[in-house]
Amino acid sequence: MTLTQDTTTTPAPPVRQVDRLYHDTQSSTETTEIRIRAREFATKYVAPAAARIAAGDEVDDGFPFDVFGSMANQKIFEIPFPTDVHGAGLARPASATAAMVEELAYYSNSVAAIFDVHCILAGNALNQGSPEQRSRWLTPLVRGEIIGAFATSEPGASSDLSPQAVQTVATKTATGWRLDGRKRWITNSPVADVIVILARTGERLSLFIVPTTTPGVTVGRADRKLGNKGQLTADVILDGVELPEDAILGTEGGGLKIALSTLTYGRIGIAAAGVGMAQAAFDHMADRLSTREAFGRKLGSMQHWQFLMADHALALESARSLYIKAAIRLDEGNPFPEPEAAMAKLAGTELSVTIARDAVQVFGGLGFTRELGADGSPGPVEAIYRDSKIGEIYEGANEVQKWIIARQLLGRDITG
Numbered sequence: 001m002t003l004t005q006d007t008t009t010t011p012a013p014p015v016r017q018v019d020r021l022y023h024d025t026q027s028s029t030e031t032t033e034i035r036i037r038a039r040e041f042a043t044k045y046v047a048p049a050a051a052r053i054a055a056g057d058e059v060d061d062g063f064p065f066d067v068f069g070s071m072a073n074q075k076i077f078e079i080p081f082p083t084d085v086h087g088a089g090l091a092r093p094a095s096a097t098a099a100m101v102e103e104l105a106y107y108s109n110s111v112a113a114i115f116d117v118h119c120i121l122a123g124n125a126l127n128q129g130s131p132e133q134r135s136r137w138l139t140p141l142v143r144g145e146i147i148g149a150f151a152t153s154e155p156g157a158s159s160d161l162s163p164q165a166v167q168t169v170a171t172k173t174a175t176g177w178r179l180d181g182r183k184r185w186i187t188n189s190p191v192a193d194v195i196v197i198l199a200r201t202g203e204r205l206s207l208f209i210v211p212t213t214t215p216g217v218t219v220g221r222a223d224r225k226l227g228n229k230g231q232l233t234a235d236v237i238l239d240g241v242e243l244p245e246d247a248i249l250g251t252e253g254g255g256l257k258i259a260l261s262t263l264t265y266g267r268i269g270i271a272a273a274g275v276g277m278a279q280a281a282f283d284h285m286a287d288r289l290s291t292r293e294a295f296g297r298k299l300g301s302m303q304h305w306q307f308l309m310a311d312h313a314l315a316l317e318s319a320r321s322l323y324i325k326a327a328i329r330l331d332e333g334n335p336f337p338e339p340e341a342a343m344a345k346l347a348g349t350e351l352s353v354t355i356a357r358d359a360v361q362v363f364g365g366l367g368f369t370r371e372l373g374a375d376g377s378p379g380p381v382e383a384i385y386r387d388s389k390i391g392e393i394y395e396g397a398n399e400v401q402k403w404i405i406a407r408q409l410l411g412r413d414i415t416g
Contacts, residue, residue, distance in 0.1 A: 014287035018279055021313055026324045027095060034079060034096040038103035045070040050108040053230035054383035055370065058222040063191045064230045067111055072144020076100065080119045081127065085138045094265065094330040098272040098323055105276030109387040110230030112276065116269040117187040117231075122148030124262050125196045125207060129249050137194055137209060146193035151183040151236055152259055158185070159400045161198065161259065163205055168238060170199040170206060177248065179208060179216075179241040185394070189219050190232045196249060197238070204253035208243060216241035227386030261335040263395060267345040268330065268337075270395045271323040274348030274388070275316065281352070281359040281384045282312055288362050299362065312355050319347040339408040342401040349391030349398060356385040 024032065049067050056062075071077060080097040081087025090096050097120060105112035118141065126138040126148070140146045152158075157165035168181025179199055189195060189212075197208050210217060220235035250258050286309065289300035299305055322344040329337035359381040360367035369379040392398045407415040 014280075014283035016279075017283050017286050017313075018316075022317060022320060024320075024324070026321065026328060027099070028092055030090055031092055031095040031099055034090070035099040035103065038076075038100040039106075041070075041074055041076060042103045042107050045074070046104055046107040046111050050111075051378040051383075053108055053110050054227075054387070055378065056229045058224055058229055058232050061229070062222070063188075063232055064111065064114075065191075067108075067230075068114065068144065068147070071115065076115070077119055077123075077142050077144050080123060081138070081142050085127070085134055086142050092328065092331040094268065095324065095327040098268050098327040101269045101272040102276040102279075102320075102323075105273035106280045108230065109273055109277055109384075109391075110228045112269075112273045113187060113228055113231040116266060116273065117150055118148050120266050120269045121150035121262055122188075122194070122196050124265055125150060125249060125258055126209070128258050129209070130246075132246070133209060133249065141194070147188055147191050149186055149188040149192035149195040149236075150262070151186045151189070151195050152198040152263070153185045154182060155184050159397050161205070161256065163200055163203055163256075166198060166200050166205060168197065168199040170201045170208060172201075173242070176242065176244040176246075177208065179210065179238040179243060181238050183236040183238070185223070185233050186236050187231055187233050189234045189236050190222050192219075195236060197236070198255055198259050201252055201255075205256040205259070206252050207249040207255035207258055208247050209249055210238075210241065210243065210247065214241055214243070226389065227383070228390055264336050264338070264341050265330060266395045267341045267401070268323055268326045270391055271319070271326070271341075271344035271348035274345075274350075274352040274391045275320050275323060277352040277384050277388050277391075278312075278316060278319065278348070278355045281355040281381055281388075282309075282316060284381050284384075285309065285312075285355070285359045285362050288359075292362075305362065308358060312351075312358070315347070315351050315354075319344070319351050322347050339405045342396075342404040342408075345391075345395065346398050346401040346405075349388070352384070352388040352391055356381065356388045360385050 045067060053064050078088040079100055080093045083089035101112050101116055104115055123141055141148045152161055154167055171178045192212055195210050197210050198205055199208060216239045218237040222232045222234045289305050292299045326337045326340035326344045329340060363381055367381050370382050371378055
């Protein structure tokens with residue numbers, strides 16, 4: 001088989017198109033400043049590690065501790081949180097956090113996912129705990145001294161978190177609680193120090209703070225995945241795990257509300273990550289179309305690619321504005337900013353897959369290449385293509401997001 005595209009050269013880093021095409025009139029000065037800081041951090045610390053992470057193996061190469069350490073040292077984990085837990089105390093923390101996720105995902109969706117789970121999921125859940133819980137667990141998480149994980153999914157319950165579907169059970173004991181069950185697809189779990197776990201307590205669901213050193217907690221081998229190689233996921237097995245009374249987060253039976261509000265916040269983060277990947281693929285496409293020649297002219301002179309890029313520019317404008325709007329609504333005190341959060345997640349993740357696929361096409365053989373045999377250079381867009389797909393699946397599958405939007409439109413009495 002002969003690949004039709006020449007693969008003798010590797011494109012230079014693309015010019016960022018976002019500052020030319022997107023005019024953010026929604027974000028505050030504070031958020032804009034955080035975005036600038038985020039881009040500087042990602043360029044300095046994430047970009048050099050991105051190819052290594054994308055080509056790695058979850059089991060053999062493991063967690064990117066160097067990048068995590070840089071996030072801790074540069075106080076990146078402070079952005080989402082208030083000052084009483086050593087956070088940055090921003091006026092619009094969700095907006096700033098979403099901007100950070102986009103800038104991280106531009107180079108590595110794995111790093112964006114690590115940040116998302118550590119801060120948006122585990123951190124946000126812990127932020128709703130008691131003062132003692134926040135001091136004990138959230139403060140070191142914000143400093144990057146411990147790694148957090150958030151466990152709701154199970155082999156038979158992922159998007160469906162109804163009490164009937166969740167099989168992990170917490171049983172009251174004389175001294176506290178006993179947890180039994182199995183969680184699956186738990187990001188950061190192979191390296192986590194603490195996991196916030198959703199379990200059934202009677203007919204309702206509750207959240208528990210579980211140190212991974214607790215007897216009875218076993219974390220399985222990391223999953224080998226299509227993409228997001230630096231985002232380690234694994235099963236968490238709970239076999240007679242004894243916890244004290246104060247391990248419950250919030251109130252007994254109140255776990256589902258905290259979990260759903262946390263996952264809603266997470267969807268805004270996943271939307272931003274999708275936009276970050278989409279923007280990266282778009283920038284690579286624009287560079288390739290402006291420099292690559294075929295049939296005696298630039299590829300960009302062909303109307304097919306012109307119209308396709310115009311469509312993508314329009315979709316990027318819409319997807320970015322949607323996640324920014326959803327984050328602003330969250331910052332304004334609405335813990336369930338629907339339908340914007342569902343729309344943003346749907347738009348951003350679908351767009352990343354679409355533009356990544358088209359980027360592979362415009363690069364031809366080089367787009368399909370993981371590593372060029374001639375000089376060992378990484379393919380420019382194949383990692384984005386692999387990493388983007390998971391966005392349509394996790395934090396609530398995109399089919400669920402459509403149901404949420406329909407429920408807002410038609411009402412629960414019709415949609416259920």
